Every structure is written in C-alpha cells, then in structure tokens.
Amino acid sequence: MLRENKGYFLLELLISLSGWILIASVFVPMMIVFNKQSVETQEKSEALHILYDYLQEAVVENSERNDFSVIQHNKRYDIVWSEGNGIKSEVSIQYEDVFGKTVQISESIQ
Template sequence: MLKNCRGFSMAEALVSFSIWTMISLILLPASIYINKERANIKLNHEALIVLKEHIEDVEFDDSAKEKQGSFSNDTKFQILWKKEGESEHACIQWQDYVDRKEEKCLYYFGE
C-alpha cells in the first residue's frame, strides 16, 4: 500500500477534505446570516431611537412633524405620521441589510 511521506493514507485525506467541505458549506453561511441579523437588530434599535427623538422634538415644536427623512450611519429613515380614529402614531421605515422594508410605530399622546 502506498502512503505519502507524512504517513496519511488517501482515505484519511479524503475524510479530512470532506469534513472541511462540510464546515465550509454549513458554518460559513450560518455565520454570515448571524452577522447580518445582528446588524439588523442594531439597525432596528437605532431606528427606534431616531423615532423617539423625533417624537420628543414634536413635543416641543409641533412643526417638527413635517420632517420626513432622517439619516443615521448611511441609513435613510423615513418618518410618517398616521392617524387611526382619535389616536395618532409616528412610524419609521427603513431598508435593512437584506433589503427588507421594515416599519415600527409608536403612539403619540400629544395635544
């Protein structure tokens, strides 16, 4: 039986190659997905902070409702005001890192 100079047989080399292939095909895409989801969670949190700050601005200056767009860290957030019956709420929209359109809303209890 022929062996290479390091003492590994062809079967051992094939098993090693198979294991590394499985790691590359399963773990690498999973880690990329986890990193994108982590970035989306940070973006979601940032959007809620921008919306909260916008609502606080409206508390002091009612003309701040007209402000529609806001940028933060190369992400464009769009703020919209919606009215349902007697209640009014501010919504923020943005594109996440996998190009999904996201929207979060907070109720506004101003006058």
C-alpha cells in the same frame, strides 16, 4: 517510515479533508444567517433611536408634528405622522434595509 504505510497516509488525508468540508458546509451558511440578523438588528436599533429622539422632542417640547426625513450614515429615514381621534397620535419611521426591503416601525402616543 513513509514507505511502510503503502497509501494509508492518502486515505487518512482524504477522510480528514472530507470532515473539514462537511463542517464548513454546516457552519458557513449559519454564519451568513447570523451576519444578516446582526445587520438587521443594528439597522432597527438605529431607526428606533431616531424615532424615540424625535418623539421625545415632539412630546416634551410640544413641537409641531410634521412629516420629514432624516439622512444618517447614507440611509434615509422617513418619519410620518398619522391621525387618530382628530389629532396626530401615531408616528412611523420607514427605511429601506441593506437587502432592499422597506421596513416600517410605528409607535402611538397619547
């Protein structure tokens, strides 16, 4: 049966292989971007969790508002207070993401 095809099998194989290469060339970069966004979202979520835990402690327990650093999962998070109207009313958390970019998230309290 293969002797009757006379090369048709090779052509069919090349067409399907080129189709798979085309599909892979579209979906692999998309998966890389989705993975990067997932990592950034996870890091931001962790930073916000640390920030809001600290804000809750500072506001509810009326503790001192000092700058300090937290190390969690081998990542350093710097919590920095800034003044507004004579009192420390804005807090920021800074960290360096996996890609080496410094990220800062700020919240103001009353």
